Amino acid sequence: MHAGQVYLFLVALFFALAAGLVGCFALMKRMLLAGDVISHLALPGLAIAFLLNWNPLAGGAVTLFLGTLLIWQLQKKTGLATDATIGVVFATALAAGAVITPREDLVDALFGGLPQVSLAGCLLGLFAALFIMGALFRLKERLALEIFSPELAAVTGVNVGRVNLWFLLLFSLTVLAGLRFMGALLASALIILPAAAARQWTGKLSHFLALSSAISVLSVVGGFLLNAFALHLPTVAPLIVLLAALFFAASLFARRG
Amino acid sequence: MAPGESILSVHNLTIAFGRHTILENVSFEAQAGDCLAVIGPNGAGKTLLLKALLHLIPCRGEIRWAPGTRIGYVPQKVAADRQLPLRLQDFLDAKIAFQKLPPADLNRVASAVGLAPEILDAGIGLLSGGQFQKALIAFALLGEPNALLFDEPTASLDELAEENIYELLHSLQRDRGMTVILVSHDISVVYRYASRVLCLSKGTPCMGAPREILTPAMLQDLYGTPPRFYRHHPAERG
Numbered sequence: 001m002h003a004g005q006v007y008l009f010l011v012a013l014f015f016a017l018a019a020g021l022v023g024c025f026a027l028m029k030r031m032l033l034a035g036d037v038i039s040h041l042a043l044p045g046l047a048i049a050f051l052l053n054w055n056p057l058a059g060g061a062v063t064l065f066l067g068t069l070l071i072w073q074l075q076k077k078t079g080l081a082t083d084a085t086i087g088v089v090f091a092t093a094l095a096a097g098a099v100i101t102p103r104e105d106l107v108d109a110l111f112g113g114l115p116q117v118s119l120a121g122c123l124l125g126l127f128a129a130l131f132i133m134g135a136l137f138r139l140k141e142r143l144a145l146e147i148f149s150p151e152l153a154a155v156t157g158v159n160v161g162r163v164n165l166w167f168l169l170l171f172s173l174t175v176l177a178g179l180r181f182m183g184a185l186l187a188s189a190l191i192i193l194p195a196a197a198a199r200q201w202t203g204k205l206s207h208f209l210a211l212s213s214a215i216s217v218l219s220v221v222g223g224f225l226l227n228a229f230a231l232h233l234p235t236v237a238p239l240i241v242l243l244a245a246l247f248f249a250a251s252l253f254a255r256r257g
Numbered sequence: 258m259a260p261g262e263s264i265l266s267v268h269n270l271t272i273a274f275g276r277h278t279i280l281e282n283v284s285f286e287a288q289a290g291d292c293l294a295v296i297g298p299n300g301a302g303k304t305l306l307l308k309a310l311l312h313l314i315p316c317r318g319e320i321r322w323a324p325g326t327r328i329g330y331v332p333q334k335v336a337a338d339r340q341l342p343l344r345l346q347d348f349l350d351a352k353i354a355f356q357k358l359p360p361a362d363l364n365r366v367a368s369a370v371g372l373a374p375e376i377l378d379a380g381i382g383l384l385s386g387g388q389f390q391k392a393l394i395a396f397a398l399l400g401e402p403n404a405l406l407f408d409e410p411t412a413s414l415d416e417l418a419e420e421n422i423y424e425l426l427h428s429l430q431r432d433r434g435m436t437v438i439l440v441s442h443d444i445s446v447v448y449r450y451a452s453r454v455l456c457l458s459k460g461t462p463c464m465g466a467p468r469e470i471l472t473p474a475m476l477q478d479l480y481g482t483p484p485r486f487y488r489h490h491p492a493e494r495g
Contacts, residue, residue, distance in 0.1 A: 028341055141351040148337045148348055148381075152396065155311050155330045156352055203380040205347040 007118065011125035012220045015177045016190055018132040020216030022174045023195030024209050025136070025167065028147045031082055032192045037090040038168075039175040039187040041067030043097025046179075051100065060179050067093055068172045072165050128177045132170050139166060144205065190216055193243040200250040219243045264289045264326055264404060264436050265310070270318035272305050279305055282318070283462050285455055289323075289403070292430050292437040294451035294467075296444070298480050301457040303440040304333060307406050310438070326404050329397030331390075333408040333440075339382035345392050346377040352399050366398040370425060387418035394425065404436040405429065411443075423450060444471060 026032045042060030049059025067089050074085040136143075142163045145153035150160045171191070178187045198212035223239025265287040272280040279302040287293050295303045309316040311330055322328070349363055367377060370391045376384070384392060390410060397405060407426065411419035427450050430437045441447050447454060447467060454470040456463050458479050463470060 024342075028338075028343075030338070141355040144343065144347065144351040145355065147341065148343065148351075149332070149335045151308075151313060151332060152330065152335065152393075154313055155328065156355060158355065199342055203342045203382075204344055205342060208342045 004118070007122035009220075009224055011122050011129075011177075012224065013217060014126050014129035015174070016194075016216040016220040017213050018129040018136075019174050019178060019190040020194045020198075020213035021133060021136050021209055022171055023191040023193075023216070024198070024212045025140075025143050025147070026171060026191060027195040027199060029143075029167070031086075031171075032188075032195070037086050038064070038068065038071075038172055039179070040090050040097070041093045041172075042176065042179055042187075044093055044100060047097050047100035057176070057179065061176050063093065064172050064176055065169070068168050072168055076161070125177055128173060132174055132177070135166065135170055139163060139170075140209075143167060189240045189243065190220075193240070193247050194219065197243070197247040197250040200247075200253075215243075215246060219246060262289045262323065263287070264291075264323045265438075266319070266321045267310070268319040268321075270306075270309060270316055270320065272302060272309055272314065272316045280309075280316075280457065280462075283457070285462070285464050287436055287438065287453075289436055290430070290434045292427075292439060292450055292452045294447040294454045295438065295440045295457065296442075296447055296454060296479070297457035303457055304408055306457065307408050307438065307440060310406065322404070327400055327402040329400070329402035329405045331393045331397045331405070331407045331410050333410075335393065337381065341381055343381050344378055345372070345381060345384065348381060348392070349377070349396060349399065352396060356400050358400055362399055366395040369398060369429075370395045371421075387415075387421070390418070390422060391425075394422070398429075402435070403433075404438070407437065407439045409440050409442060426450065444476065447471065 023032070042064045045059035045061065045063030046056045047059075048054075048063075049056040052059075071082070071085045071089050074080065074088065075082055078085065142153065142158045145156055145158055146160055146163050153163075154160050174191060175187045178190060194212045194216035195208075197215050198208055202208050202211055219239055219242050222242050226238050226242065263286055267286070268284050270280060270283045271278065283306070285293075295306060297303050305314060307330070308314045310320055311328065312320075346363070349366075352358070353360060353363060363377070364374075367374070372388070372391050372395055376388055376392075379388075381389075381392075394410070405426075410426070411422050423446055426437060426439070429435050430450075439447075439451065448471055451467050454465060454467050456470055456475070456479055463475075
């Protein structure tokens with residue numbers, strides 16, 4: 001196996017671990033689908049990067065984080081709910097991305113690919129995943145309180161606005177970490193599906209977090225093996241199909257606590 | 258804080274949203290160990306008053322809590338998603354971890370409010386109305402508050418559960434010397450447990466002992482209908 005493929009596999013594993021955790025909180029905050037849309041904020045950045053021959057990830061990162069900040073500000077200024085503000089910014093980003101992206105790069109931007117990853121890229125991905133996991137570990141009590149009741153969280157001393165911003169940024173960073181190989185359309189699949197499947201099996205927070213991460217990691221391993229030995233496709237779509245099958249199987253035998 | 262010392266001082270509190278003024282120039286004080294009941298018709302601003310005292314909403318005027326005051330709050334209702342994958346213990350543990358409280362506090366408050374250990378292990382969505390209310394009180398009691406703010410704590414409970422909750426509140430106030438600020442529609446409860454009453458209405462707010470405030474004429478003026486309540490025998494106040 002080529003070193004670049006090993007690095008890609010390593011990044012995918014760590015990304016899966018972080019995505020599984022982020023997904024749990026996104027599910028509890030009822031922003032899984034809204035979060036899915038966030039990934040599309042990277043499109044105009046990817047497009048500009050393709051046009052100018054820059055690193056697509058850097059371009060995606062810039063518009064993703066600018067879009068996230070814009071959503072947070074709109075939420076504060078307009079009093080609209082998160083999903084409404086995400087909807088507004090998403091539509092704008094998607095349209096801008098579709099207009100600017102060169103036609104031949106559009107499929108790559110939307111569905112990702114399985115690129116060779118350099119050692120530096122691998123280390124950067126690992127660092128991002130570890131940062132996301134560490135930040136979530138520090139924030140988990142604050143997030144649980146905020147999710148249960150923003151009012152009670154505020155009375156307890158939690159800075160609710162700041163926790164929400166942190167979570168949006170961590171969500172965006174997770175999407176960004178998966179953008180290169182997952183693509184803008186599928187980047188949030190590893191955030192959504194493992195958490196949704198894990199929720200079918202447990203009602204206890206610690207079990208929920210552990211199970212979601214485990215499902216996410218197993219699906220990456222399974223998806224890569226499937227692709228390496230059978231399908232040989234240049235995208236991660238088999239991984240997502242595997243995850244979706246797992247979710248439907250879990251929902252058939254659900255025993256929620 | 259010694260009983261009788263001022264724990265809360267509110268001066269010229271005004272709450273307004275746009276051109277709509279809810280409360281205007283409300284001033285009052287609460288002493289340590291008081292049970293202050295806030296009464297008034299729907300829309301008088303009782304809940305908003307509590308939220309202003311907790312700095313949850315913008316307002317004008319001065320709200321001064323005595324240094325060292327630790328506040329616990331039990332809201333009227335929590336719009337929490339009952340499908341959340343959280344057990345009651347996860348929820349209480351989150352506050353213990355965030356405020357760095359001793360882990361033993363969990364069992365202490367649970368037994369104080371009468372929550373059995375197996376209830377702690379139950380999912381939030383599986384709790385009955387009374388258990389959920391007790392859980393909110395247990396949450397408020399973590400961190401040993403010396404002031405408790407209750408917003409109609411028994412609004413969704415049956416009579417027996419309601420009686421239990423008020424007895425619990427009363428024993429907390431009596432045994433721990435807590436200051437309690439209680440919003441209630443139930444005049445007989447107010448008469449039974451409150452040491453002072455603040456009534457909010459469209460006119461000037463008034464404050465005094467229950468016997469002075471809860472007169473039939475005053476209640477008719479406040480609610481616009483003849484009052485229906487019964488007076489407990491003084492010995493019942495425990």
